[in-house]
Amino acid sequence: MRAIMTVVGPDRVGIVAGVTTLLAALNINILDLSQTIMGGIFTMTLLVDTAEANRPFDEIRTALKEHGDAQNLNIRIQREDTFTAMHRI
Amino acid sequence: MLNQSDILQTLDMIDQQHLDIRTVTMGISLRACADPDVRVCARKIYDQICRKAGNLVATGNAIESEYGIPIVNKRISVTPVSLVAESCESADYAILARALDRAAKECGVNFIGGYSALVHKGCTPGDSRLIASIPEALSTTDLVCSSVNVATTKAGINMDAVAEMGRVIKETARRTADADGIGCAKLVVFANAVEDNPFMAGAFHGVGEPECVINVGVSGPGVVHFALKDVHGQPFDVVADTIKRTAFRVTRMGQMVAQAASARLGVPFGVVDLSLAPTPAVGDSVARILEEMGLETCGTHGTTAALALLNDAVKKGGIMASSHVGGLSGAFIPVSEDEGMIAAAERGTLTLDKLEAMTCVCSVGLDMIAVPGDTPAETISAIIADEAAIGMVNSKTTAVRLIPAPGKTVGDRVEFGGLLGSAPVIPLHRESAAEFIARGGRIPAPMQSLKN
Numbered sequence: 452m453r454a455i456m457t458v459v460g461p462d463r464v465g466i467v468a469g470v471t472t473l474l475a476a477l478n479i480n481i482l483d484l485s486q487t488i489m490g491g492i493f494t495m496t497l498l499v500d501t502a503e504a505n506r507p508f509d510e511i512r513t514a515l516k517e518h519g520d521a522q523n524l525n526i527r528i529q530r531e532d533t534f535t536a537m538h539r540i
Numbered sequence: 541m542l543n544q545s546d547i548l549q550t551l552d553m554i555d556q557q558h559l560d561i562r563t564v565t566m567g568i569s570l571r572a573c574a575d576p577d578v579r580v581c582a583r584k585i586y587d588q589i590c591r592k593a594g595n596l597v598a599t600g601n602a603i604e605s606e607y608g609i610p611i612v613n614k615r616i617s618v619t620p621v622s623l624v625a626e627s628c629e630s631a632d633y634a635i636l637a638r639a640l641d642r643a644a645k646e647c648g649v650n651f652i653g654g655y656s657a658l659v660h661k662g663c664t665p666g667d668s669r670l671i672a673s674i675p676e677a678l679s680t681t682d683l684v685c686s687s688v689n690v691a692t693t694k695a696g697i698n699m700d701a702v703a704e705m706g707r708v709i710k711e712t713a714r715r716t717a718d719a720d721g722i723g724c725a726k727l728v729v730f731a732n733a734v735e736d737n738p739f740m741a742g743a744f745h746g747v748g749e750p751e752c753v754i755n756v757g758v759s760g761p762g763v764v765h766f767a768l769k770d771v772h773g774q775p776f777d778v779v780a781d782t783i784k785r786t787a788f789r790v791t792r793m794g795q796m797v798a799q800a801a802s803a804r805l806g807v808p809f810g811v812v813d814l815s816l817a818p819t820p821a822v823g824d825s826v827a828r829i830l831e832e833m834g835l836e837t838c839g840t841h842g843t844t845a846a847l848a849l850l851n852d853a854v855k856k857g858g859i860m861a862s863s864h865v866g867g868l869s870g871a872f873i874p875v876s877e878d879e880g881m882i883a884a885a886e887r888g889t890l891t892l893d894k895l896e897a898m899t900c901v902c903s904v905g906l907d908m909i910a911v912p913g914d915t916p917a918e919t920i921s922a923i924i925a926d927e928a929a930i931g932m933v934n935s936k937t938t939a940v941r942l943i944p945a946p947g948k949t950v951g952d953r954v955e956f957g958g959l960l961g962s963a964p965v966i967p968l969h970r971e972s973a974a975e976f977i978a979r980g981g982r983i984p985a986p987m988q989s990l991k992n
Contacts (some may be wrong), residue, residue: 452606455547485544497542509605527551529608531542536796537789538546 452508453482453531454499456515460524462493470495470526473518478505493524499532544943558762558824559790560610561797562817563602565738567745567753568592568617568811570654578630582639585624589616589643589652590925592752592807597648599804603986607800609793610820612759613959616644617743618654624748626666633670637677637684637803644683653743655686661695661982671701674708675744678723679715685741690750691731691928693935697983702928705729706921706977710944713913717946720954724943725908726877729924731931731938736811737867742904744941755867758794760786761815761878762824764850768832779833780853787814787857797863814858815903816850818878820961826871827880827890838880839890847871848901868937870903876943876956876963877908886964892923902929910954910963913946920944922973925983933986937941 458470467486474481474497483498504511512528519526567858573584593616600614602781620642625633637655644652655677657667674686688705691697709729713721715764728742735746745753763910767786771778794812802809827838830846851871859865866932873895875881884890905927911920924940931938943955948965955962 455542457547457551488906489546494548496542496547498542512605527608530606532796532800533607533609533793534542534547534550537550538542538793 452501454501454528455496455531455534456499456526456528458493458495458519458524458526460493460522462488462491466493466522466524467495469518469522473514474499475516477511478503479511544602553763554609557766558610558759558819558821559793561756561794562610562759563613563738563757564596564797564813565615565617565743565755565757566593566596566807566853567617567736567749567755569745569749569751570621570624574624574627576627576629578625578628578632578635581625581628582635585636586639586643588617588664589640590646593647595661595805596854599801603800603804607797609797611797613651614649615740615743616649616652616736617738617745618652618657619747620654620656620744622664622667622670623747625670626664631669633673634676635681637673637681640684641681649683651683651685651740652840653685653687653740654745655684656688656744658689659701660689660692660698662698663701670705671708673716674727675711675723678712684893685726685743687728687730687733687742687744689730689733691932692987693932694985695734696985697731697925697928697932699925699977699983700980702924703852703921703980705924705975706917709920709942710917713946714946720945720948720956721913721943722822722956725941725960727941729940731928732936734867734937738813739815739817739868741941749810750757750808752807754798754805754807755810755813756794756798756801757813757817757867758790759815760790761816761818761826761829762814762962763790765823765825765829765832768829772954776849780849783850783853784857787854788861790863791858809864811864811866812862814855814862814865814869815867816854816871818872818874819959820877820879822879825878825880826873827878827884831880836882837887837889839894843894844897844901847873847898851902868903872904872907873898873902874907875909876954876961877959882961882963885966892966892968896926896930899927899938900934904937905931907939907941908943908960908963909941910943910965911949911968912965913944913951914949915944916972916974917967918972918974918977919968921977923982925977929983930952935988
């Protein structure tokens, strides 16, 4: 399934590397990625495909959250449908 | 890919503005459960509910996790029990309430509604037995909710039932006196009750409904309040438009969750209820929306007009976002469940008379209002009659959920905890309506033309 991931936190070296390494380990494919600094805060949104992931969705969410907690980042993942429902007619 | 600011806006609504799905409610028909032996009937009811709703909570939790949107409540509504129990030879219907309670606990839902009777034109023996058993049913169960429909626009008001419900509310309060009369928080008296309402305490699975159905109630007072802060001081055209846009987004979430739940459970999708349902949490209040429009305190002059605009704009915005809209669909004003309403009632600005006026223009009625414990049953009945008259004449649903808090008087507080919240006891008129209520009979159905 297609999911939107968001990574938000204080900017520093290696955030993208850490997150994408974890995604690779989970066998999650990145379809699109957008990153910016908003008011000094690192903000990245990723469109990913979890169809070939090697763990169930609940565990993926937990693994990402744990990575975020350890790195002082707020990382979330949820179905793309949530956002298309709200912003596309 | 989606616009990044849209994504962050959605996350902000969920994290900061209390956007959630208030309830996914499974409606279950119990019509196949009737049996002359009340114990067999109870067993059939338990089995039917567990069979249909066994996966409801797990499915709701899975959707919550994948879609990243909180689903606060998973609930069950059933066929009005008076219909199912009519053929039972025993008069002890409370056994059936306890079967509902056990089934709800087994399924893991937090409320089950439908211990109900529809008596707007008169009572069958089964209806009378069910109404008589409500105080026992609500005081010996935890999760069962009860409702009685006493009026419709087409049938008028059954004043005998109105009189009886005043006594039933008093007795329910007495039997749950150790918890501030919490039994009454699970008892609603309706005019023009709807068959597909997903919200408690008034949910039941109507006779025109299929065997099993999923109805979803949305929320979002916090999101609307936040959006209105951006248009501070601007004309009402802008206010209405802003509410419509917000309601559209909120309702799209409800539609999405309803379709996902329906598909995963293999149960047809019924309706999305476009309601602004507040909670006692700060930032999730309907009263604060009205105050954002420019009122110093909810309940002051202008409140009815503000609420009318809000209620209408929520419907207009929501209706295009869902394939099927139903239930109560409007802004709720439950006093104990809304932080801003509680504050306004404590200041004395929000009175029962103003609340009654507000119910003319919103969903649903006099809801979760604590009144003095020594209020006579006839006074409660008279309040029900007034509210039913508003519903009957205006062709809308109205309801009364009053808590005559035992041993409490004006200025005291009742505490229910959780979503039910807390409320100050507010004053009522002391003058009697006993003779009015003692008349009994029916108030005839109103004219539906020559409207003025």
